[in-house]
Amino acid sequence: xxxxxxxxxxxxxxxxxxxxxxxxxxxxxxxxxxxxxxxxxxxxxxxxxxxxxxxxxxxxxxxxxxxxxxxxxxxxxxxxxxxxxxxxxxxxxxxxxxxxxxxxxxxxxxxxx
Amino acid sequence: xxxxxxxxxxxxxxxxxxxxxxxxxxxxxxxxxxxxxxxxxxxxxxxxxxxxxxxxxxxxxxxxxxxxxxxxxxxxxxxxxxxxxxxxxxxxxxxxxxxxxxxxxxxxxxxxxxx
Numbered sequence: 001x002x003x004x005x006x007x008x009x010x011x012x013x014x015x016x017x018x019x020x021x022x023x024x025x026x027x028x029x030x031x032x033x034x035x036x037x038x039x040x041x042x043x044x045x046x047x048x049x050x051x052x053x054x055x056x057x058x059x060x061x062x063x064x065x066x067x068x069x070x071x072x073x074x075x076x077x078x079x080x081x082x083x084x085x086x087x088x089x090x091x092x093x094x095x096x097x098x099x100x101x102x103x104x105x106x107x108x109x110x111x112x113x
Numbered sequence: 114x115x116x117x118x119x120x121x122x123x124x125x126x127x128x129x130x131x132x133x134x135x136x137x138x139x140x141x142x143x144x145x146x147x148x149x150x151x152x153x154x155x156x157x158x159x160x161x162x163x164x165x166x167x168x169x170x171x172x173x174x175x176x177x178x179x180x181x182x183x184x185x186x187x188x189x190x191x192x193x194x195x196x197x198x199x200x201x202x203x204x205x206x207x208x209x210x211x212x213x214x215x216x217x218x219x220x221x222x223x224x225x226x227x228x
Contacts, residue, residue: 004156033215042203043157045215056215091156101147102216104156 002026004094004105005074012111019079019086021108025094032075033102034060034067037089049075082112115140117206119219126194127227134189134222136178136204143209146187147216148178151201160202163187164209174198194226 005024013019025032030051035043045059049069060067064082069075079086089109093102116139126132138144145164149157161172168180178189187204204219 006156035218042218042220045217048215059215093157101159101162103159104149106156107154109154 004029004092004103006090006092006105006108008108009106010109010111012113013082014113015083016081019082019110019112021077021079021090021092021110023075023077023092023094023105025075025092026096026103029094029096029103031095031098032069033093033095034075034077035091035093037091037107039088043091046077079110082110084112086110087112115206115208115214115217117204117217117219119202119204119222121222122220123223123225125225125227128196129193132191132194132198132224132226134202134204134224136187136189136219137185138187138204138206139185140206140208144187144206145209146178146180147205148172148176148187148189149203149205149218151203151221153200157203160189194224196226196228199224199226 007022032049034046037043047060047067048056052071064080066078089107091107093104095102118137147162148160151157160176161170163170163180171177176191180187201221201223203221205216207214207216
């Protein structure tokens, strides 16, 4: 059973471009979470999704950021018009049930030039 | 609101000695508590969790943690540290039966085990 997969692992964008991060949860997991980690800091919750539904997006900036988890295919975190402050590691996690431990992917390291 | 405090940014311990990484939490009602470990340039790996039952929880790689309700603590321990345990450790909490409240992580404690 493959773990949580994220791609790309590294992404470089210039200011103003769009960044699209993908996450494939573990097989059988219908709950997906996105987190952002800045250097030397802990993880900050961004958004929680179940298939086709956003359950909680309280940690996601209201502008430029969006997330989806379609019926088919991976979950996508989209950042439009990136700025230097968006540079961070973005982690996706999945779980089979909401109460369970979350399994994390290897992360996408976004660098905005 | 939920919160987690990891009071030590860095813990240094000699190989073979016992180690403790501290975590205290604040949550309304009963907590679900988790420990994760992060190696350089990797995602977080689950170590152990407390949901209910025995206050002493045993997890992966010889780690254990003790839930102390009166002190609102969930310290991570290992009887004999290995150099390979050197990593960043995160404690996390969410309230039990709290609907869709997200998991809240501490800032992390960097453990360095010296040979």
